Amino acid sequence: MFEFKKTSHLLKRRMLIRCLVAAITVMILFGALGARLWYLQVVRYEGLAAQADQNRIAVLPLPPRRGEVLDRNGEVIARNYRDYTLTVTPAYVDRDLETLLDELSAVVYLSPRDQRLFLQAVAQGSRYRPQLLRKNLNEVEASWFAAQSYRFPGVNLEARWVREYPQNETAAHVIGYVGRISSADEERLEEEGRLGNYRGTSVIGKKGIELTWEEKLHGQTGLEEVEVTASGRPVRVLNRIEPVAGHDLRLSLDLGLQRLAEELFTGYRGALVALEPATGEVLAFVSSPSFDPNLFIDGIDSESWRKLNESEDRPLINRPLFGTYPIGSTYKPFVALAALEMGKRDPKERIYDPGYFEFGGQRFRNAGGASYGHTDMHRAIVVSSDTYFYSLGPEIGVDNLHDFSQQFGFGQITGIDLDGERKGILPSREWKRKHYADPEQRQWYAGETVSVAVGQGYNSFTLLQLAQATSVLANDGVYMTPHLVTSLIDPETNEVESLVHEPTHTIDLKPEHLEVIKNAMVDVTQSGTARAAFRDTPYQAAGKTGTAQVFSLRGAKYKAEDVDERLRDHALFMAYAPAENPQIALALLVENAGWGATVAAPMARQIFDYWLLDRHTKL
Numbered sequence: 001m002f003e004f005k006k007t008s009h010l011l012k013r014r015m016l017i018r019c020l021v022a023a024i025t026v027m028i029l030f031g032a033l034g035a036r037l038w039y040l041q042v043v044r045y046e047g048l049a050a051q052a053d054q055n056r057i058a059v060l061p062l063p064p065r066r067g068e069v070l071d072r073n074g075e076v077i078a079r080n081y082r083d084y085t086l087t088v089t090p091a092y093v094d095r096d097l098e099t100l101l102d103e104l105s106a107v108v109y110l111s112p113r114d115q116r117l118f119l120q121a122v123a124q125g126s127r128y129r130p131q132l133l134r135k136n137l138n139e140v141e142a143s144w145f146a147a148q149s150y151r152f153p154g155v156n157l158e159a160r161w162v163r164e165y166p167q168n169e170t171a172a173h174v175i176g177y178v179g180r181i182s183s184a185d186e187e188r189l190e191e192e193g194r195l196g197n198y199r200g201t202s203v204i205g206k207k208g209i210e211l212t213w214e215e216k217l218h219g220q221t222g223l224e225e226v227e228v229t230a231s232g233r234p235v236r237v238l239n240r241i242e243p244v245a246g247h248d249l250r251l252s253l254d255l256g257l258q259r260l261a262e263e264l265f266t267g268y269r270g271a272l273v274a275l276e277p278a279t280g281e282v283l284a285f286v287s288s289p290s291f292d293p294n295l296f297i298d299g300i301d302s303e304s305w306r307k308l309n310e311s312e313d314r315p316l317i318n319r320p321l322f323g324t325y326p327i328g329s330t331y332k333p334f335v336a337l338a339a340l341e342m343g344k345r346d347p348k349e350r351i352y353d354p355g356y357f358e359f360g361g362q363r364f365r366n367a368g369g370a371s372y373g374h375t376d377m378h379r380a381i382v383v384s385s386d387t388y389f390y391s392l393g394p395e396i397g398v399d400n401l402h403d404f405s406q407q408f409g410f411g412q413i414t415g416i417d418l419d420g421e422r423k424g425i426l427p428s429r430e431w432k433r434k435h436y437a438d439p440e441q442r443q444w445y446a447g448e449t450v451s452v453a454v455g456q457g458y459n460s461f462t463l464l465q466l467a468q469a470t471s472v473l474a475n476d477g478v479y480m481t482p483h484l485v486t487s488l489i490d491p492e493t494n495e496v497e498s499l500v501h502e503p504t505h506t507i508d509l510k511p512e513h514l515e516v517i518k519n520a521m522v523d524v525t526q527s528g529t530a531r532a533a534f535r536d537t538p539y540q541a542a543g544k545t546g547t548a549q550v551f552s553l554r555g556a557k558y559k560a561e562d563v564d565e566r567l568r569d570h571a572l573f574m575a576y577a578p579a580e581n582p583q584i585a586l587a588l589l590v591e592n593a594g595w596g597a598t599v600a601a602p603m604a605r606q607i608f609d610y611w612l613l614d615r616h617t618k619l
Contacts, residue, residue, distance in 0.1 A: 322421070359390070524542070540577070570589055
């Protein structure tokens with residue numbers, strides 16, 4: 001009996017200990033749970049609440065409307081329109097993608113190409129990143145999908161701004177184009193601290209004004225905070241910061257003049273730049289042939305790219321800005337002016353022109369084999385005597401000619417507000433020393449200056465440089481930087497900010513020397529090489545024809561019909577009008593077209609007629 005009571009007491013004691021241990025364990029566990037709750041609810045409240053909001057709230061970028069681009073008369077060169085797109089976020093889709101595409105095709109049309117590109121993008125990208133499935137949905141298609149959207153979680157209908165170039169090929173090398181943002185673009189934007197402003201934007205300026213004025217055109221991205229479900233479907237808008245549209249740009253370009261100039265180049269390759277001498281405004285800027293910038297907006301297709309890129313005519317090259325050429329006799333007025341300013345030649349001094357110039361045992365011939373007899377500076381410019389200018393070259397010297405000509409912009413970056421401008425070559429002894437590695441080739445020979453003095457030899461300039469130099473000459477040596485954008489229009493207030501351009505520098509030229517050159521250039525159009533093109537004009541123009549050799553005949557007589565078409569001489573013309581009060585200056589080059597007097601000068605005549613006589617009746 002005693003043993004039984006003792007055993008019972010031990011069992012109760014053990015049970016009590018067990019209950020006590022269990023109670024302590026429970027209290028510890030509840031204490032730990034309470035501490036954890038306190039830690040989460042009090043200590044970590046702000047951080048966890050923010051995370052919860054992030055899971056509940058989606059911050060969506062609102063891309064701004066890109067600024068429009070207008071010509072000087074308000075005609076639209078680049079604009080935007082709204083269209084709809086379908087995007088898919090694969091992570092939120094509740095079925096396999098092939099099934100989704102099949103079911104979605106019953107609601108909106110999806111081409112095989114749309115589906116192929118979408119599946120490729122999904123395979124290469126994140127499942128949580130929206131991928132474009134279909135663009136350019138019309139209003140009917142958008143409404144059909146909107147009515148059925150509940151059936152397709154992860155598929156979103158979005159409105160977007162799309163760039164459009166209503167002028168198509170007209171002024172394409174000026175406006176350039178936008179294209180999809182590349183990884184290189186993203187890296188550059190990140191380095192510049194501007195990547196955040198491109199969230200939600202898929203395109204960026206790639207060429208032309210679209211590139212150089214990108215920052216003003218793009219605008220400011222807005223934000224929208226949206227409450228979403230677990231599947232990512234929006235419930236309500238919590239907060240919205242409106243995007244700010246980009247600035248509209250007004251250009252100095254006149255589309256009427258631009259169209260005329262481009263029509264004149266139909267069937268030709270070449271370039272033309274027309275400027276207003278007093279301001280430096282670009283009135284026309286032609287690169288022929290051209291291209292349609294609309295092809296690049298959403299990514300150019302392979303066939304169109306192949307045609308443009310492999311074309312023998314190189315339509316994608318911006319000829320006035322990137323192409324460099326010898327400018328032939330259009331260089332002569334500047335060489336003559338250099339000789340006057342340096343006191344190397346009296347304008348009334350006459351030299352005998354037998355049709356050639358002998359120097360260092362070599363004979364340099366006049367173009368076409370012409371001989372002009374006793375010739376002074378005025379007559380030499382009017383009839384374009386090569387011999388007269390051959391003789392000037394060694395007298396002036398290449399370095400002196402280099403220093404004088406660079407003041408007009410030859411061999412220099414002009415600073416125009418377009419991308420891709422080339423410097424070209426304005427030769428000098430220093431240039432040759434740096435350009436060649438062979439010690440013999442690095443030496444400058446006096447005979448080389450003979451060719452340089454007639455715009456040949458090492459000379460290689462852009463058409464923009466020739467147009468700029470002509471404009472500076474017309475403006476009596478006042479250098480105005482050529483530019484296209486004249487004003488910015490604020491998208492919210494419509495206030496116009498005019499851009500003020502001051503002279504970069506003024507070349508110190510004696511008025512009597514300018515008068516000699518300008519009078520001779522007037523006579524070029526009255527009785528000289530361009531007289532046929534400017535017969536019976538009600539205004540007086542001043543100009544100079546030019547023919548530039550493409551390759552050396554090594555002394556043989558030039559016959560265009562015996563030379564491959566693309567090796568024939570280039571035709572050039574530079575001019576300004578009216579001579580007494582210049583309102584327009586231009587330079588143009590027609591590739592492989594022969595004599596400047598027969599091809600290029602007539603084009604200039606029509607440009608001047610439009611600008612000085614016809615444009616007011618066509619506005």
